[in-house]
Amino acid sequence: MSILEGVESVLAMFEQGRHEVTFNDVIDELGLARSSASRLLAQMVRYRLLELQPSTRRYRPGTLLIRAAQAATQAHPFDEQCRAILAALSDSTGFTAYLSMLDGTDTVVLQRLNGSNPVQVLSPPGARRPAFTTAMGRVLLSRLPEAEFRARYGTSGARELPEAPAGCPTTVAELAERVASASRERSAIAVNEGMPGIGAVATTLADPLSGDVRGLCLSFTAMQVSQAQAQALRETLVQAVAPVGQRIGDPLWLHPGDTTGQ
CATH class of the missing domain: 3.30.450.40 (GAF domain)
Incomplete structure (x- = not known):
């Protein structure tokens, strides 16, 4: 799976009505190895595609996505x-x-x-x-x-x-x-x-x-x-x-x- 395919697959999880996903969700539903999932999620957080909630260790859409969505809605x-x-x-x-x-x-x-x-x-x-x-x-x-x-x-x-x-x-x-x-x-x-x-x-x-x-x-x-x-x-x-x-x-x-x- 390429990095872009991985990003698309993770973001597609939010199309199912969710507003948060977990590390285990990504592993179980995308069939990724733990090391691959960890690298993918870390990169998505780094580039503001996802935001990691420190208290729950759950991932939400990041500020870059929200800003892009805001521009679209405007x-x-x-x-x-x-x-x-x-x-x-x-x-x-x-x-x-x-x-x-x-x-x-x-x-x-x-x-x-x-x-x-x-x-x-x-x-x-x-x-x-x-x-x-x-x-x-x-x-x-x-x-x-x-x-x-x-x-x-x-x-x-x-x-x-x-x-x-x-x-x-x-x-x-x-x-x-x-x-x-x-x-x-x-x-x-x-x-x-x-x-x-x-x-x-x-x-x-x-x-x-x-x-x-x-x-x-x-x-x-x-x-x-x-x-x-x-x-x-x-x-x-x-x-x-x-x-x-x-x-x-x-x-x-x-x-x-x-x-x-x-």
Whole structure:
């Protein structure tokens, strides 16, 4: 197997819906010797095709791949429509806006638009967060069919979520309730959840042609926005996204009562 064939084979493992692979996965599924797998993975980490998580010894897509994917999405007409919505909202509110996607059980930032407010909530493109800890994550999870949600989180509602921050769901059942609420309301709010002192409102758009789903979010510090203002900000976000969803034929916005989430 050539080095390029090896790289292609490792990256193809992520096409199966995974967001992490292990050293043993590569050995078992690609039939490589331990020494060959070690050299291949080390080279892919060196050239930023993979990122090794020190705590788990698992491999994720590296920054070079994420940057390349970001460049591709920036040229995607659907993402440009999402960006236009966020740019207008960031300009009008002064808050930081994010365009994100779901990868396994994580959200991944694709684009960030800085607002004019002197206090900004900043996460770089490529940043990941566990989906259950954020408004963005829960609206993206609400787009999954129930079977897919359970494939990612398990079938036991009593299963505890790992290291759940204060204010976040602690079990799969609690998460399913929050996701169901996000599905009904087509949006979500999170204040002082996951990140103390930070708040966000989020919703989603789906491209019926490609099947791509994007999360759109406005983020702010909890001191800047009251609960009533956060509710109003959520409504502003929904009102900005709804006509675009209707125009492109996103079923969530055409038929708001017909959702596929929890």
